Amino acid sequence: MKKFEKPKKKKWYQIPLVLLLAVLCVGGTELVMCSYFEPALYARITAPVRNAVQAGVRQVTETGQAVWNNLCHTADAAALRLQMAWEEFTAEPEPQPEPDEEVQLVDDNLVTVPPRPRADFTVTALESRDGLDILTGGAREVIYYDQTSERWAGEPYGSDHIGGYGCGPTAMSIVVSSLTGQVADPAQMAQLCVKNGYWAKSHGSYLSMVQGIAELYGLNCASLPPEEADTDTVTQHLATGNLIVALMGPGHFTSGGHFIVLRGITLEGSILVADPASQERSLTTWDLDLILEELSAKRYNGSPLWVISPIFS
Secondary structure, three states: OOOOOOOOOOOOOHHHHHHHHHHHHHHHHHHHHHHHHOHHHHHHHHHHHHHHHHHHHHHHHHHHHHHHHHHHHHHHHHHHHHHHHHHHHHOOOOOOOOOHHHEOOOOOOOOOOOOOOOOOOOOOOEEEEOOEEEEOOOOOOEEEOOOOOOOOOOOEEOOEEHHHHOHHHHHHHHHHHHHHOOOOOHHHHHHHHHHOOOEEOOOEEEOOHHHHHHHHOOEEEEEOOHHHOOHHHHHHHHHOOOEEEEEEOOOOOOOOOEEEEEEEEOOOOOEEEEOOOOHHHHOOEEOHHHHHHOEOOOOOOOOOEEEEEEOOO
């Protein structure tokens, strides 16, 4: 005998679903008809929907643009880091100082010495002419530069600065400007020294700087051994207008290594100097014996005394 099956009941939510579909179909048809016969009414009815869609699209677009901008910024930063790393990897290493005998071994601490009397202005003075400082006295007046002045102290000497490390370029600025008539200030001379390999990082200058710069400007440069630097020889050079670059050791001028210029001699036989680090020391007189006693002990590339003169002299 066949088992009787009770008819299945329709689920309760099917009726609202059918009604909803019917409403959507009828509403959709009416909207289509309305858009055709009443465009203005259709526009008013659908305006909220269109505005909502446009706002959503705009928000998505703005969000996408912000994401894109962030991605571009991140990519640019990564590219910059890669470029800097590559440049650092491929860059030529900074010049390293040679053994001690070849470099100045500058001491960037100012030397304090007992007060010395300033020479009478009739012997030497510092005058300003046409924007330049001139040291008078001796057979030749010289153009003077002070590496510690505000104008030059902060200027670069390689990765160092002229105020603490640039007595070499400043001394050669004095020599070149005074003997050639070409004004070469300390900043220009420092750049020239770096370009030609005379800058010794954190040590001042290579001793080859004196002869190298002199030759670049067409000047005679000859070494004067200290044992030959007696009173008569030094007097002869200074009395004829030559200049003598001296590398000084610890004493009245430095506690390390320091270039100065012997620029003249008085009637009494005292030495006039141009000290790139001190106007005061440049405006007094010095005993030759004291200068010879405090010369640097280095003997390299003509140090510690170089006689510089114009080619025609």
